[in-house]
Amino acid sequence: MTVALKFVYAYIATIGFAVLFQVPKKTLLRSGFAGAFGWSVFNIINQEFNSVVVATFLAAMVLAMIGERFARTEKQPFTVFIIPGIVPLVPGVALYNTMIAILEENYNLAAEVGSEAILIALAISGGLTIVLSVNAYLRKKRMALAEKRAIKIQEKKNKLVNDQDLDPEEQQKEMEKTKLEEYYKEQFFDDEVQDYSSDEEEQ
Amino acid sequence: MEEKALKELRETIRKEVKEAMHEEHALATSQKDVLILAIYAAEIMVRNGSETYRVEDTIMRICKSEGLDFVEALVTPTGILVSIDQSHSSQHHMLTFNKRIQNRLINLEKVSEVNDFSRRFVVKEMSVEEGMERLREIDKKSLPYRITTQAIFAGIASGFFILLVGANFPEFISALLSTIIMTFVLGILLKRGFSYFFTHLTGGMIAASLAILASTLHPDIRMNIVIIGGIMVMVPGVAITNGLRDTIAGDLMSGIIRGVEALVIAVSIAFGVGFVLNIWNVAQRFL
Structure with a gap:
């Protein structure tokens, strides 16, 4: 119950932050989901393992995956989904506590809480970077594969057209098969080939 | 007779040189236009809080789609520096543009729109002039939320x-x-x-x-x-x-x-x- 309730709270809070960052209106409702899922993962793992840094790291990874997915389906830069989503994870509470500790001249506590804040920030950026670079690598591979397949199909087609020994019926059959193959290729790889809206870190 | 031929020869050479100069000039201006367009797109992105590599990527794509092989872009949140030329081997027509950026805010709508624009521009949906017009439109837009x-x-x-x-x-x-x-x-x-x-x-x-x-x-x-x-x-x-x-x-x-x-x-x-x-x-x- 509390998990579901917190999911809803995180969803609404993320939409609020999204408005602050001037996210396009049509993606507003979707950009809430990245933050909501990210916070839920954070919440559950933090409860189970009692480690804020690990929970933040995993939450950032989940958030990046969801953001990438939405970026591809919506044809938007993935920042639109990720930036509002990371705000609930950001070490605002830790920064505040650091500041209070400095005000009370309790520098040991300040160092403790401050390093926690830095670790949380590192966990967020580390999680994001790992997912995004792995995805960029996979996308490159898939694009190469799609290109190879396209070339193969074209070669097959040329061969079929030029082949004189084949009897016409069989040729027709083969041709249909190739067309089907081409259709599937388009279904699965078209958006990969044309899309570069999301991350491509490794140039 | 000889004088006449010489005169003709001179005339043709002069014409050819003039044409070549004209061509070079046209080439240089078209290169300049592309560079200005790329810088403008990059400036809007940086001013509205885009990440560095995305801006560099956009500059590369816009310039390469117009046949400029040599593109070097250095983007920081406070300034952009871009050099372009036709090819890697000979860099005689090098152009460099430096743009200082004073203030930044986060407006993801504009980042998204410039991103969309660059994608359309790269597949030659619009000319350089139309692209400039579109970028000005994006730049002038007010914030989506008051x-x-x-x-x-x-x-x-x-x-x-x-x-x-x-x-x-x-x-x-x-x-x-x-x-x-x-x-x-x-x-x-x-x-x-x-x-x-x-x-x-x-x-x-x-x-x-x-x-x-x-x-x-x-x-x-x-x-x-x-x-x-x-x-x-x-x-x-x-x-x-x-x-x-x-x-x-x-x-x-x-x-x-x-x-x-x-x-x-x-x-x-x-x-x-x-x-x-x-x-x-x-x-x-x-x-």
Whole structure:
């Protein structure tokens, strides 16, 4: 119950932050989901393992995956989904506590809480970077594969057209098969080939 | 007879040279146009808070789609530097453009639109002139949400955020109201062109004073959690995270610039909140 309730709270809070960052209106409702899922993962793992840094790291990874997915389906830069989503994870509470500790001249506590804040920030950026670079690598591979397949199909087609020994019926059959193959290729790889809206870190 | 031939020859040579010069000139101007377009797109992206590598990628794509093989782009949050030429081997027609960027904000709608524009431009959906026109249109667009809308949503965001970290209902209401007031003032100050330091200092002071006020009005309200709700809207978490991401990706200069920006914002918020809290602590002794 509390998990579901917190999911809803995180969803609404993320939409609020999204408005602050001037996210396009049509993606507003979707950009809430990245933050909501990210916070839920954070919440559950933090409860189970009692480690804020690990929970933040995993939450950032989940958030990046969801953001990438939405970026591809919506044809938007993935920042639109990720930036509002990371705000609930950001070490605002830790920064505040650091500041209070400095005000009370309790520098040991300040160092403790401050390093926690830095670790949380590192966990967020580390999680994001790992997912995004792995995805960029996979996308490159898939694009190469799609290109190879396209070339193969074209070669097959040329061969079929030029082949004189084949009897016409069989040729027709083969041709249909190739067309089907081409259709599937388009279904699965078209958006990969044309899309570069999301991350491509490794140039 | 000979003189006539010589004259003709001279005439043709002159014509050819003129044509070649004209061609070169046309080439140079078209290159310049592409460069100006790429820089303009990059400037809009940087001014609205895009990441470094995305801007560099956009510049590369726009220039390469127009047949410029040699493109070198150096993008930082405070300036852009781009050099282009026709080919890698001979760099006789090198053009370089340097653009300084003064102020930045986060407006993801414009980033998204320029991204979309560059994708259309690369597949030759429009000419360079049309592209320039489109970019000007994007640049002139006002913010999609007005200050009042922003303030209301900021209030909602901070209220629901502190519910996430365990606030009760009166705290929710007070964070909602105080953040609405704070964001409204912050938006107006930023619009008037005050510096980051001053605006966030004021924001911190307002958040802290309103939280103190709320905690004196109702015994259930904890001051700290209401202040956290208020400063969560201003906290430079995005700048810190983006700075670290840039640093990890190897864009060290951008990483440092963003990190310093985040530090300035964090210090100014802490300054504002701390100032008010200190005064309150001193005042309590006398009350």
